[in-house]
Amino acid sequence: MIATESLSKRFPRVTALDRLTMDIGPGVTGLVGANGAGKSTMIKILLGLSPATEGRAEVLGLDVATKGGAIRERVGYMPEHDCLPPDVSATEFVVHMARMSGLPPTAARERTADTLRHVGLYEERYRPIGGYSTGMKQRVKLAQALVHDPQLVFLDEPTNGLDPVGRDEMLGLIRRIYSDFGISVLVTSHLLGELERTCDHVVVIDGGKLLRSSSTTDFTQTTTTLAIEVTDSDDHPDGTRAVRDALQGRGVDVLDGSGGLPGAGHILLLTAQGEETYDLVRDVVADLGLGLVRMEQRRHHISEVFTDGEQSTATGEQRKEAVGHGN
Numbered sequence: 001m002i003a004t005e006s007l008s009k010r011f012p013r014v015t016a017l018d019r020l021t022m023d024i025g026p027g028v029t030g031l032v033g034a035n036g037a038g039k040s041t042m043i044k045i046l047l048g049l050s051p052a053t054e055g056r057a058e059v060l061g062l063d064v065a066t067k068g069g070a071i072r073e074r075v076g077y078m079p080e081h082d083c084l085p086p087d088v089s090a091t092e093f094v095v096h097m098a099r100m101s102g103l104p105p106t107a108a109r110e111r112t113a114d115t116l117r118h119v120g121l122y123e124e125r126y127r128p129i130g131g132y133s134t135g136m137k138q139r140v141k142l143a144q145a146l147v148h149d150p151q152l153v154f155l156d157e158p159t160n161g162l163d164p165v166g167r168d169e170m171l172g173l174i175r176r177i178y179s180d181f182g183i184s185v186l187v188t189s190h191l192l193g194e195l196e197r198t199c200d201h202v203v204v205i206d207g208g209k210l211l212r213s214s215s216t217t218d219f220t221q222t223t224t225t226l227a228i229e230v231t232d233s234d235d236h237p238d239g240t241r242a243v244r245d246a247l248q249g250r251g252v253d254v255l256d257g258s259g260g261l262p263g264a265g266h267i268l269l270l271t272a273q274g275e276e277t278y279d280l281v282r283d284v285v286a287d288l289g290l291g292l293v294r295m296e297q298r299r300h301h302i303s304e305v306f307t308d309g310e311q312s313t314a315t316g317e318q319r320k321e322a323v324g325h326g327n
């Protein structure tokens with residue numbers, strides 16, 4: 001679907017992409033990186049909107065340097081920033097975008113109605129976009145990217161500005177773009193945790209360089225952190241400590257999840273090595289006669305990949321910024 005070879009983009013003061021080579025097949029692929037990692041720059045080059053400084057790239061077998069128009073006919077694009085006209089309705093806007101993509105008037109209206117329904121906009125679609133919530137605006141941006149029935153869509157930070165429920169709904173929609181319609185997706189985020197649930201494949205970039213490209217299963221196997229919370233009992237007035245001691249006795253490396261925050265010391269964090277770690281926690285908690293309040297995969301942040309022993313070129317500032325976002 002997408003192939004790049006030693007792709008670079010240099011601005012006068014910054015190298016946004018640095019000899020990046022990757023190969024992305026069909027399905028849902030996450031492009032993950034801290035703010036400023038080069039994700040939007042990559043999308044603009046792949047759409048043929050911005051020339052690369054060096055290297056080459058192909059989208060659907062078409063060279064981005066010479067076939068930008070043909071690529072944009074076949075690819076949908078949801079930009080990161082708010083770019084919607086406030087005074088028109090979602091229906092008017094999406095019909096307009098469908099007409100711009102070459103659909104005849106009747107087909108444009110029919111496809112618009114279907115697409116807006118698919119993204120979850122119903123009677124609100126006749127009201128001016130200016131009065132929409134962030135979540136509704138994100139849905140309109142998604143609808144205009146899908147209305148011309150592309151083979152592939154680029155979604156730039158589609159969960160930005162959404163609350164946790166809105167994020168989950170958007171991630172579900174993204175998954176269905178591929179499962180229901182067979183349209184492949186390249187979706188960017190600075191949060192690895194949200195993409196690993198949605199994507200088949202994850203590409204991580206950092207300071208314009210490729211840090212990692214692998215299937216989500218491979219990825220989560222090496223980075224899964226479990227958060228565990230248990231009840232106390234008369235026998236074990238500090239249930240958390242009892243579980244920690246028992247797990248450590250079984251050779252598991254357990255961290256206190258409080259991060260120094262008062263009152264949060266009842267969360268334990270540990271690295272899951274596979275299914276057996278879940279079983280071990282369940283058995284240890286049951287043997288101690290405690291209740292398991294929760295055992296969940298923590299949402300990973302992209303910064304965790306940096307501290308995972310991988311080679312990194314991110315600046316401290318970028319990492320701090322990444323840590324400051326989301327969750």
Ligand SMILES: Nc1ncnc2c1ncn2[C@@H]1O[C@H](COP(=O)(O)OP(=O)(O)OP(=O)(O)O)[C@@H](O)[C@H]1O
Nearest residue numbers: 011014015016033034035036037038039040041042
């Ligand atoms: N037109 C431009 N001129 C100069 N520098 C630019 C330009 N566009 C992007 N950059 C720089 O290139 C780097 C990569 O930017 P890019 O927007 O691709 O990052 P990103 O990963 O999409 O992050 P974000 O989510 O914050 O947009 C940044 O340092 C940015 O400041």
